[in-house]
Amino acid sequence: MSNNFSRRGFIKAAGSVAAVSTLPVTLVELAFAKAADNFTFAYISDAHIQHIRGTKFVNNWDRGLIRAVAETNLMTPKPDFVMFGGDLAQLATKPELDHGAGMLAKLNAPVRMVMGEHDYYLDLGEYWSKLFGPQHYSFDHKGVHFVVLNSILTHDDWTFNRWPTPEQRMLEMAGLDNPNGSPFMVGEKQREWLKQDLAKVKMDTPVVVFSHSPIQKIYKGWNFWTDDAEEVQALLKPFDKVNVIYGHVHQIQYNQIGNIAFNSVMATAWPWPYPQSYAQAEQYLPKLTIPMNRADPFFERDATGWQMINVNNGRVDLAYNLYNNRSRTVAFDHKRGHPADTQLQDVALEPNRTHF
Ligand SMILES: [Fe+2]
Numbered sequence: 217m218s219n220n221f222s223r224r225g226f227i228k229a230a231g232s233v234a235a236v237s238t239l240p241v242t243l244v245e246l247a248f249a250k251a252a253d254n255f256t257f258a259y260i261s262d263a264h265i266q267h268i269r270g271t272k273f274v275n276n277w278d279r280g281l282i283r284a285v286a287e288t289n290l291m292t293p294k295p296d297f298v299m300f301g302g303d304l305a306q307l308a309t310k311p312e313l314d315h316g317a318g319m320l321a322k323l324n325a326p327v328r329m330v331m332g333e334h335d336y337y338l339d340l341g342e343y344w345s346k347l348f349g350p351q352h353y354s355f356d357h358k359g360v361h362f363v364v365l366n367s368i369l370t371h372d373d374w375t376f377n378r379w380p381t382p383e384q385r386m387l388e389m390a391g392l393d394n395p396n397g398s399p400f401m402v403g404e405k406q407r408e409w410l411k412q413d414l415a416k417v418k419m420d421t422p423v424v425v426f427s428h429s430p431i432q433k434i435y436k437g438w439n440f441w442t443d444d445a446e447e448v449q450a451l452l453k454p455f456d457k458v459n460v461i462y463g464h465v466h467q468i469q470y471n472q473i474g475n476i477a478f479n480s481v482m483a484t485a486w487p488w489p490y491p492q493s494y495a496q497a498e499q500y501l502p503k504l505t506i507p508m509n510r511a512d513p514f515f516e517r518d519a520t521g522w523q524m525i526n527v528n529n530g531r532v533d534l535a536y537n538l539y540n541n542r543s544r545t546v547a548f549d550h551k552r553g554h555p556a557d558t559q560l561q562d563v564a565l566e567p568n569r570t571h572f
């Protein structure tokens with residue numbers, strides 16, 4: 217009897233060893249890794265689709281988005297989903313939002329949307345919401361809690377009482393350097409929603425927040441800014457691993473504030489200069505950030521692009537796919553506890569950096 221048992225036990229053990237050894241390595245890793253540890257998604261942002269008249273749109277901005285969509289569709293492995301980071305349109309008109317939505321519909325992965333100020337200030341997000349759904353929401357994916365905020369709201373007085381027409385309101389908010397603009401904010405109502413949403417999340421669950429404006433204060437004059445950034449950061453403080461990914465700035469930025477890692481994404485439309493080029497302005501470009509080279513105006517797609525994002529142990533690594541420019545990867549450095557460029561550690565080491 218006992219012989220029988222041990223013989224059967226041996227056969228079973230030998231069988232499982234054989235099964236493991238014939239599995240491809242990737243399958244073995246999948247079987248033993250926690251599902252939450254590693255997956256990818258793509259991030260496309262700031263397409264600024266601009267209507268001219270009739271069926272005519274600004275070709276240059278169309279081409280930026282078309283290229284990002286085509287390249288995203290070619291990625292292997294396929295991204296789990298695609299985020300669009302806001303400013304799909306230039307002046308939030310129906311033709312612009314429809315045209316942009318049509319281009320995004322060609323993506324062969326699920327798409328989730330973030331609201332930008334260029335999508336909002338004509339009809340206060342009404343048509344955008346009809347096309348894409350709620351302006352703030354959360355979802356869970358493979359053990360990570362994702363939160364999408366509408367961070368481009370501002371004071372009611374500015375929004376409702378100052379402008380004779382919705383078109384003028386849109387134009388005033390669309391200018392980068394316009395003193396008639398108003399600082400962005402998440403606002404009390406949405407902060408209360410965020411508080412309730414996060415109450416259901418365990419402290420060791422990785423949290424990724426998507427916003428359009430930075431949830432940190434970089435330069436108020438250009439609205440590289442969220443007025444209630446500290447209040448939002450305070451709600452995120454109790455969690456072990458928090459990552460905020462934002463659009464709007466059309467340039468590479470990264471930072472670490474306490475437990476929160478910040479990463480910006482590129483625009484597909486055009487690059488903005490860095491605020492530091494505006495020497496007289498008070499600005500706080502994160503010291504960690506090594507700026508990208510200024511775009512070469514002879515290449516119309518230079519310093520634009522999109523990102524493939526790897527979620528790795530609850531932190532995000534951004535691979536920037538830069539058109540007409542050297543690609544960069546900004547990954548979370550677990551030893552140093554902040555995001556860092558994987559190659560470029562010091563501005564002085566960048567061989568081609570003759571200007572910003
Ligand atoms: Fe933008």
Ligand SMILES: [Fe+2]
Pocket residue numbers: 303332333334428463464465
């Ligand atoms: Fe924006």
